[in-house]
Amino acid sequence: MNARRTTPVTEPAWQVGLVWVGFPVLGAAVLWGVQAIADWVVSLPWAPFRGPFRLVASIPEPQATLGSLGLGVLVGLVVAFLAAAERLSVEVADEAVVLKRGGDERALDRTRISGVFLDGKKLVVLGLGTEELARESSDLPTAELADAFQRHGYPWLPEDPYRDEYRRWVEDMPGVPPAANALLRARAKALKKGETEDVAQLRTELARIGVVVREEGKRQFWRLSQQGEQD
Incomplete structure (x- = not known):
């Protein structure tokens, strides 16, 4: 190092x-x-x-x-x-995690991170309010990722601790914040068309109103972060 x-x-x-x-x-x-x-x-x-x-x-x-x-x-x-x-690389330090893809770079402060895990081929970084700070497609070696995060004191989790809280999204289903339905509807169309940039942007918009979303194929699953539950 x-x-x-x-x-x-x-x-x-x-x-x-x-x-x-x-x-x-x-x-x-x-x-x-x-x-x-x-x-x-x-x-x-x-x-x-x-x-x-x-x-x-x-x-x-x-x-x-x-x-x-x-x-x-x-x-x-x-x-x-x-x-x-499109290749992802990660730099893990005591004070922050830096995610790099192409010419883009994101730094996540250590004090905001509550856990890190792999969801299939996705590297997921959780925030203190149970929100997802990052969900990035990755072909990085699992053992090397786990070792890097654990070496710097980050909680490396065996699986998503909130997986059982996700529900499959159906339009206008009860419990979904009113503003989220329109975003989830737009995201469903973007997923169907393979518009990856729109899919990512709409995930960010949903996170701002306290909704965490993941997909399996074209199907969307959602849960509320602690921010969303308080709202």
Whole structure:
């Protein structure tokens, strides 16, 4: 550890390397396969997308093979770059936790944190009022995360201590704060459309009125934090 007693947790080097190598190789293989079957697809009168396949089949060799391999590698590198931008890293220190993803960085003060746990692939940081300060998708090693937080004195929990308090959200169900129904309704639509940025923003808005939300697939489950219970 450095002078600030900071413990970083990142994805293993082999896992990062696999992404940077695997996606380009996969991209090259897929596009080479498309190029290789183009003539056969064009010969089938019932096959869909015959126009694009006819265009591919019209490219002479070796340009067709070299082009498909090169384009596949390029596409794979783009996907690997996007994956790198979404990769979470964590820095745990005695006084704070810093969550980094792409160019974004969030610092959570130690005095606000009551516990940390993993909910499947989600790293969850709980606040003093039972609210969630963070819920971040993560492929970080569980053992390294647990060791880092425990080393700096944070309560590492085996599971969500409030899991039994969640109820599945149904529109206009009793007990949901009036303002939350509209937000949950909008969030349900965003989940259905895969609009991840809106999903995250609406989670933040719900937290401000004391509602904690998590999802299983497209289904939403909610509970009240202590702030919401007092309101």
